[in-house]
Structure formats: C-alpha cells, structure tokens
Amino acid sequence: MYFASDNAGPAHPQVMQAMLDVNAGYAPAYGVEPLMDEVRTRIREIFEAPEAAVYLVATGTAANCLALATMAQPWQTIFASRFSHIHEDECNGPEFYTGGAKLTLVGTDDKMTAETLDAALRYEETRGVHGPQRGPVSITQVTERGRVHDLKELSALCDMAHSHAQPVHMDGARFANALVTLGCTPAEMTWKLGVNALSFGGTKNGAPGVEAVVFFDPEQAWEFELRRKRGAHLFSKHRYLAAQMNALLTDDLWLHSARSANANLARLAAGLRDVPGMEFHYPPQANIIFGALPRAAHRRLQKAGAMYHLLEGELEGDPDEPLPMRLVCDWSISEDNIDRFIALAHGQ
C-alpha cells in the first residue's frame, strides 16, 4: 500500500526492456546516437511541432532549471505559483542555474490566474533599473496540489504572459496525467496556447529517470546544449536515456501509464469519498489527492503499513480530528491495494 509518491514505484517493464534492448554494440556518446533521432522525431510528431528542439535529461529539476535558465536573464524574475516545484522543491536550483534570477510567487495557492498574474507582472514593471526585470511565466501542469488547469485557464495565463512580452514555460512533470484528464492533444495543451518551452516528464510516468525538454521555437537550442553540458547533465551513455523515452512513446505507453495512474486515483477517491470525516482539499483530477482523514483512520492505515504523507499532526490524540495527508497513485498500484486502503479508511 504505497501512496507516498509516483517516484517510489517500479518502472514499466517495457521501459526496462528497452534499456536491455539498447545494451548491445557501440553507439556514439553524448546524445548523437541514432536512437535519439528517433526520440526527437516521435516527440515532434506527437506535438505536431516539426521544428521543435528536443533534449533529454535525467531529473525533473534539471529539466526545469535548464529550461528556465535558457529563458530567463539573471536580473529577471520568474512568475510562478507559490506551491510550484521550482520554488518549493528544488533547493534554489532555478536561482543557481539562472545565475541569480528571482521567483515572484503569484496568488495564494497552486494555481495562478490571469488576474493574479497580471497584477504580479504589473507590479514589477514600475521600478526601472532598480527592481527585478520581468521574465518568464512558469505554469505547473498538473499542479503540486493535484489539480489540472483546463485549456481556458492555460490560454488565459499564456495570453497574459505574452501581453507583457514574457515567454511561458510549462513544468510538465505530470504532463501525461493532465493530458489524459483533459482529453486534448499535446499541441492543444502547449504551443497552440502559447507555451514556449516544456519540461515533459517521464520519471513519474514509468521510467527510471528521463525527462525531455522541448523548445517549440528552436532558436535557443545551442544555448541549451551548452547549459546542459555545463550543468553536468549531458549523459555520455545517452542511449539509456533515449531508450527510456522511446519506450514511453512507443505504442502510447506514456498515455496508458498516465491513464492507469489517474484511474487508480479515481478509484481511491471514489472509495474514500464516503468515509466519515473525509475531506478533499482539492478536487482529485489527476493522480494526487490532498485531503484529510480522521486520526482514527490514519491509525488503522499506518498500523497496517500503508505508506503516504501525513502532512501535519501526530497519531496520538482525538480520534475524530482530521489530519491532512497527501496520497499519490502511480501506474503500478494494484486495485487490491487501493481497495484495502479504502477498507482500512472505512474501518472495515
């Protein structure tokens, strides 16, 4: 019963098999192997973006930091939600990679709105050489609270960014989960709305460790390559990255995997919905729940070995008091485990 993170489960067997398959013979190092051409072509096709520049790295933080460093100047500020991964979970990586850019935290929760973004952008426009200069807008899709921006919300954010002449980055560590929720095409969720660069996640979606960075306009491709190398993120035996991503993109494995994760979460949410005292702090839309269960339920779950994040409070105390938690499903959670978790929450 492991609901702690989509980083904690196994990789998909097809991805592992692809790494085995590529483990034969010799290939040029540093990303110029033929398999990377295949990956690039697939991503361009999937995104209907024949000119896109496509690169692979091994961590989501690397994808975000390198993309943002390519988009932002050191004297600029990047606009993002205050719950964004780039602010809360990258130990100042974006500040490091950009050479000291700032992050402006927009709004009060996991989503910026066009209005809060506009206000933040306007606030920074008035201080001449003294204040930080305005830089890119970074949208997290799925958000760090498990919500999915719909296309209208995304469009409004992109339009607002562009109306202030700023480019848009999308942190898509859970891009596939959002996509299957919305049921749109990758192009419809990105460049058709005005997204300029994308961190396209693979690791949370069934790979051991691979993320793509996609620039829909390839103008800064060479700069990105230099930043990746300088950041020590250019793999010598790059084929093992390419194999992972290629496997995900083959026969829509990436979509199947995300659909499984979302379906697992939906089953879990449905089962928990009528647990007495259960609260959902955000509507479950992808593969994460933020909510609360009464302490008694937590006690039963943890006693039974369920793994998940209890965000606050301790097991001792009033059994009815709700304690906040985060539950995450990846593609691999079994229905049995989900049902057992639900049953325990119910006290069955």
Next chain:
Amino acid sequence: MYFASDNAGPAHPQVMQAMLDVNAGYAPAYGVEPLMDEVRTRIREIFEAPEAAVYLVATGTAANCLALATMAQPWQTIFASRFSHIHEDECNGPEFYTGGAKLTLVGTDDKMTAETLDAALRYEETRGVHGPQRGPVSITQVTERGRVHDLKELSALCDMAHSHAQPVHMDGARFANALVTLGCTPAEMTWKLGVNALSFGGTKNGAPGVEAVVFFDPEQAWEFELRRKRGAHLFSKHRYLAAQMNALLTDDLWLHSARSANANLARLAAGLRDVPGMEFHYPPQANIIFGALPRAAHRRLQKAGAMYHLLEGELEGDPDEPLPMRLVCDWSISEDNIDRFIALAHGQ
C-alpha cells in the same frame, strides 16, 4: 571495431540485470532506499574508510563539479593539469558549480609534478586579496593521456598540496583502470596518501551511468547533499543508480571489468608496436593509447569501418606521414576486433 571511447560500449550484463532486479515494488525516493545503504557499506569496506561519506550521481562531470564546489571557495583557484577533464571537457562546469573559482593549469602535459605544483602554488601565494586564493589540487588518475600516476608520484602531489594547506581531489573516472595497473588497494591509492575526496567512476567501467563521490572526511557531507540537490543531480528513483553501483561492486565486477579493458589495450598496444611508423606518444598503461600511425594505415582502418579519434590531419596525402590518434578499449571489445584492427594497421 570501436575504439573511440569507453563511453560507447554496452553496459555489463550484470549491471543491467541488477537494474531489472531492483525494478519491483516500492522504495523511498531520493537516495534513502535500503540499497543505497548497501552501496555505502561496500564502498566504505573497499576503501577501508568506515566514516566516509558516499554519494551517487549519474555523470562524471557532476561528480567532479560537485566535489570541487564543496572543496573550493569561489575566490580560489583549483590546481590541475592542463589536460585535465575538468579544464578541457566540462564546458566551464567547475567554474559554474564553484560560483566562479579559477583553474590554474600546472605543468605542460597530463601530469602535474610536485615541482610544477609547488611553483604554481607558490606563485599564487603572493598577491594578498588581489589574486585568486589557493584552493584544492585535482589529480586525474588515469590521466587524460592514458598514463597512471604511481604511488610515489601521487604521494608527492598530495604532500605538496597539504604542505600548502590545500586539500586533494582525485578525478577517478578511470579509477579502477589505474588501480589494477598499480595493483594496490583503493585505500593505498587515495586517503592513505592524502586524497580527501574522490570521483569514483562507474560509467566508463561498465555501467549505463553512475559515479560515486567519496569524501574520506564526512564533515562536508550535508553541504554536498544540498549542492547535489540544487544542481539537479539528486535522482528521485535513486535505486537505479544504487543498483548499478552495487552490481559493479559485487564479486569484484568493477575490477574484472577494468582488468578486461586494460588487457584489451595491452593486446592492442602489443600488436601495434611493430607496425612500421607506429609511435606511442605516451606509454600505454591503462586502457588508452595516444600515438600515431602512418596515413596509409589510417586509410585501411577507416575503410574497414574502424571507429576511433583521428586527432589531426586528413586521409588524403602522403601515405607515410604519421597522423595522431586516440584509441580506447573498454571491457567489451572482443579479441577478434582487436586482432583485426592490428592486422589492418599492419596492412595484412
């Protein structure tokens, strides 16, 4: 016939198998999985260093940059050979990670000597607040020209560094190759001489992508962890890194692999030695040859599809003119291929 790089061959099947073996069930993310404890314990045992801090990253450049950033201040200069990887092949990665430290290039070839190092250290000691301050000494073992420092050379370098109160880093991307050449223990080649921190290579030695950083004094361990995270080099699904390293360390695979690579190179060197016009620019001591063959031999080799680095010159021209090359053997090169390369060089 692939002699271009030890980054171009396949990973060892046992390493791949270990990645498969670990691909089951759930494990905590970010390097706290039980398998990492096992890796740490093994490395401490192998190095007879029960207190050592041990970390994994995926690229050699990351290992070097993060280790050096932990050891050097931004206003210092790092002393290294002018042919060191950190100077020539990391696209200013050390300068980036240290926040602007300098590299002082010592000597005229791939090896510093105690004398050239002393002169360089003394030169920088005389400028007060104006000049760069002296910082760590970084030794590359095996050197970038394929030579192995013997223990006396290493000892003299370490002593010299310490006599100027500077710590020693060893870039051991090919640590195992050097070790089997010298026939000493890991401790004898490192901390017993005064090496303070080590980049311990796995990628060139049969893994898809894993390197360890070992601090023999664990005092800076937490700083390193923060630097690794901030540099986007902390893997979420870290068990796949741990599995690679663990496989290398199991049943001495890392030593077997390095012995194979060195033996392959020795066979190649022995076969080439009496090719008319063959020159060795550096004595072959590990798994790399720098030397020259007459242009006619290069023509035969390249026509037959041999892959290696021709360092200068073109195939058109005087057939007897020697053209410089680099030949590298990994563990996987077959004797057949080596012998075929030799035969082609001979014109057979």
Next chain:
Amino acid sequence: MYFASDNAGPAHPQVMQAMLDVNAGYAPAYGVEPLMDEVRTRIREIFEAPEAAVYLVATGTAANCLALATMAQPWQTIFASRFSHIHEDECNGPEFYTGGAKLTLVGTDDKMTAETLDAALRYEETRGVHGPQRGPVSITQVTERGRVHDLKELSALCDMAHSHAQPVHMDGARFANALVTLGCTPAEMTWKLGVNALSFGGTKNGAPGVEAVVFFDPEQAWEFELRRKRGAHLFSKHRYLAAQMNALLTDDLWLHSARSANANLARLAAGLRDVPGMEFHYPPQANIIFGALPRAAHRRLQKAGAMYHLLEGELEGDPDEPLPMRLVCDWSISEDNIDRFIALAHGQ
C-alpha cells in the same frame, strides 16, 4: 523644493572638506591607509564593540549584498520584509552576490513581526534537502515606508531569528535617522539586541558615497574582504572613502545630520497635518512621509516646481481625489522650502 530623495541633496561641507584635507601626499592603496585605522577605531568606540570588523564601500546595495553574501549560503533563503530594499531595489543583487540564495518575503508591509517571522521560518524548516534552507534575517531600520522599529520590536525579531539559529543583518541605510528617533545608543540598537552585521549608511546622511559594513563578530572578516575585492568594491584610493566616513563620525556630524533630516520631516509633517484631505499612510517617524494629498494640492506644488514622488495617478482629474506620494527630507532642506511646500499644499 526637493523632497524626492535623500540621495538628491548636497553632501555636507565638512565631508567635502575632509576629502580635500586628505588629498595631499601619498597613502598606501586598498584600504590600509592610516585614516582607515582611525575610522575603524571610531566605529568600534561608537558601537562599544572593540572587536568589530569594519569595512567601507561606496553604495548601500554593495553593503547589503556583500554582508548578506558573507552570512548566507547559496542554498538558503533570507527572510525580509516584502518592501525591503534588498528585495525591491537591488535588481537581484543579493541573489547575485549570494550565488543564488532566495528571499522569503515576510508579512504584508514594511515590517516583519516576531509572529510573521516565526511562521516564515517554520514553514521553511520542513522540506529536508528539497526546499531552500533557512538563512539570515534582514531587518530594515528605518523601514522603506519611513517607520522606525522600536527596541522591543527589534529585540523580538532578533530573538526569533536566533531561536531558529539564524543570524541577523540590519540594513541601516538610514541607521542614524532611526537612532535619533529612538534616542538610544548604537550598541543598544544593534549587537545588544542580537544584530550580527550592519550596513551602516553614510550616503543618505550627508556623504557623497560611503557606507560601512560592521560585523560585530569578526570571524568572517577575511571572507568579507575577499568578497569585496571580487565584487570590485575595494577602492584603490580608499582614503577618499575613509575621509567621508571619518568626517561623519567627527564631532557627531552623523547625528547632527540625521537630526536635521528628521526635524525637517517633522516640520513638514506638522505643517501638512491640517491640509484638508491630507492622509498619512504610515506615521512619520524619521525623514520620510508616505501619504496622500488631494490632486489640487499636487497641481499647485508641481506647478511651483516642487520635486517629489507622485506614486500613482495623474494631475488631470477630480481635484479632491487624494493621490499618494512619498516625501523625503535630507539634512539640507531649508525651512523656507519646507514652509513654502506647506503653504502650497494649503493653497496659500
């Protein structure tokens, strides 16, 4: 009628005279001239801090950035008011000098409180290696809205910082203005409360351009010197900096100058208080007013050539509508000009 900034007025004649006086003969360069010893001694005496490390730079931003870079690690976050100069008016200078530290904006106005600071510090303590690590607290005294923290407020902030094991920096660009408002000693407003390092302003207080950085604990003195040099803030002809600061410290000129500025502001505030429609947005406590006057008053003032910051809105429109403004007095504003400004505001 110049009320735009305390950066816009002339330097005090005694400061200029001191620069002339020092302009004779030869002196060692780079801050080791005898006059600097005198400055250091004076500051140590004034602050009752015989061990303090004392340095001079030419801009307030340099003082803040270099002090904070010495106190904060790149992976930390600095806690400050959202209206602090280091956040709003230094174009990412602190991020640059620290190598990418973050700023956490505490509270909603120009002052942190012990409670808002505590909440901010607690929020950052829970994310392990992922989040930014907690770093120094920076207090602006006088605040950027013209308010003065009283000793109790300062003490509570320092105690809170220290209870979380973080050091305290004070941005004292208007230190003297605050001091004369509180009527305490320099020691009572700094190290006796727990302030660890101070940016001690001279430029806004009658000098062409000099600020001191004072570390009450000299342990990091040498690091500061290296950071200052590397930041290009070590003056070769340093005696002209020392002369400025020495003149300010001679015969309490710095206190006289601050008292004049505060008295000027007090006269201005008193005269404006009964202008119909006059609002004070913050209580005038030092030498700055944030408030509003009806549009008609602004029209009269601006027509008469008064210089000050109209923060929002235009002169066209409803004559009774209040428009926000900032008014600053330096030591040099004449009573005539103040009275004329008041009269114009009154419509006389």
Next chain:
Amino acid sequence: MYFASDNAGPAHPQVMQAMLDVNAGYAPAYGVEPLMDEVRTRIREIFEAPEAAVYLVATGTAANCLALATMAQPWQTIFASRFSHIHEDECNGPEFYTGGAKLTLVGTDDKMTAETLDAALRYEETRGVHGPQRGPVSITQVTERGRVHDLKELSALCDMAHSHAQPVHMDGARFANALVTLGCTPAEMTWKLGVNALSFGGTKNGAPGVEAVVFFDPEQAWEFELRRKRGAHLFSKHRYLAAQMNALLTDDLWLHSARSANANLARLAAGLRDVPGMEFHYPPQANIIFGALPRAAHRRLQKAGAMYHLLEGELEGDPDEPLPMRLVCDWSISEDNIDRFIALAHGQ
C-alpha cells in the same frame, strides 16, 4: 619618494574642485543628472563616436568585470595575457561577474601577439559542446609591465579576434598614458582598429575614483545598466562620479596628467639608465618601470624612505646582486623626488 603605485598619490586639485563645485543644490540620483549628459557628450566627442554608450563606475575592476560580463557568456573563455589585471589582480571578479566564464592565458608575458592569440583561439575551437566556447579578447593598454602596444600590434590583435568572430575589450586603466605615448587619437587606438568596448581609466590618472565604460556599439547598453545595478555599482549620488570624469575631460586635463606621469617616468628612467647594475626588464614606455637594481642601491633607497615594490629578495645579502623592482610614477611626483631617487640609486 613614492613610486609604489599610481593609486597612492593625491587627486588632481581641479578634480577635487569639480567635486566641490557640484556639491550644491539637488540633482536626480542614479546617473540621470544633467552633468552625466555632459560627460557622455564629451566622451563621444573625444572618441568621435556619437552613438557610444558611456557609463561610470568607481573602480577599474568594476569597469573590466562589468564590460566583460556584458560581452561574454558563462560558457565562454576570455582571451588575455597571463599578466593581465583581470587574471592576476581581480580575485576572480571576471569569473564572478560572467557567471563562471574561463580565462585563457595567451602567450608568456604581458603581451599577446596575433600568433599566440590565433593559436589559443584555434585550440579552443575543436571541442564542440565539451570545451569552453570562445569569447572576447581583452587587451591591456598600457600592459601590466609598462609596455604600450603600438597601433600595428593592436590592429593585428583586433583583426585576429574578429577573424574568429570574437569581440575586443580594452582594459585601459592607463589608457591616457598609452595614448600620449603613441600620439594618436582615442578613436585611432580603439574603434577604428576594432575595439568594441573600453575600460577608460580615470583613477590612476588623477581622480579619487572614477572609470568610464564605453561601448562603441550601444546595442548592449541596457544589459550593462542592469548588470551595473545588480553588481551594486550604480551610485545614487552619481554626480560626484560625473564631476570627477568631467574635470578630467575639461581642458585636456586627462592628457596633461598622463603626460606628466609619463614624463616623470622618462626622467626617472633616464637617470637610472647608467646606474651600475641597473637592468630594465621591459622598455619604459609609459609610467611604469620593471627592472632591477643592485641590492646596495635598494638598501640606500629604502633607508632613505623611498617607497616602491621590491618584487623579490631581501635587503640582506650580496650588495651587487640585482633585485627586481617595480617603479611607478603618477602625475604628481616632483622632479626633486625623482632626482633624489636617482641620486640614491647612484650612491650619491
């Protein structure tokens, strides 16, 4: 008898007077005062460069670092003499301001030649994404050993840089001294040869502390302004910088001052030339001598209180052994002091 540095003498009285003259009334802060317009116009006229962007800072290191950071990318390397100030005397300031660019040391002494520069540029062009990328060439005029590049040398260096598509920076901390040696126009020594940006020194030439940065192509002007502010080098009371530079440029004071310094050095060199044992290590061409005197002469000089840099060795020992020294003349050294120094060297 002060020959230690051109940073150690007094400022020219006309420069001090200009600072007094400007110390009246109010002026907008941060470099938009009318006097800066005058300075800009004068520099554009003097350089016959009506479009040039012109900025003031207070230190030569700031001028160099900010200019180079605007010209170089973090992944590039800057080509400079191994005796350049940016390498030896700025405590890694260029590395800091560029965000981690490297310096490639060209040649073996204080001058690059077209040939050594070509070789260095070619060496760096062959490593793809791995090596540092090539960046600007920085020429020091006067060199750090007191030599002046003639126009032919400068032209050859500029042409070589441009033939490799790299821009040229000139570190002109002693620009005026070189100019009066060559007897050419400022345009002839800079943009007409292909110099793209210039650090134009004032501090060593009679000012308390002012340097201009001149970009002959103003395209990067705004970036420079942001870098200057972020680096904490934008003065609030900027008029005191402008006054210094304006005074230097009025009635050719900058040229008179440099002529005096050079004439003082010429007198000194002429007088020393026939001291037995006197050696000149570089031909004295501007206002610096590198050479040697017998130990006995040093003893007489130092006993008499002469101040200068003895570069190596001690006063105890063989009286005939030559000990190396550096002698610098500024505009203010009196003929009496020069003659007294000469007489002491001669043993008179």
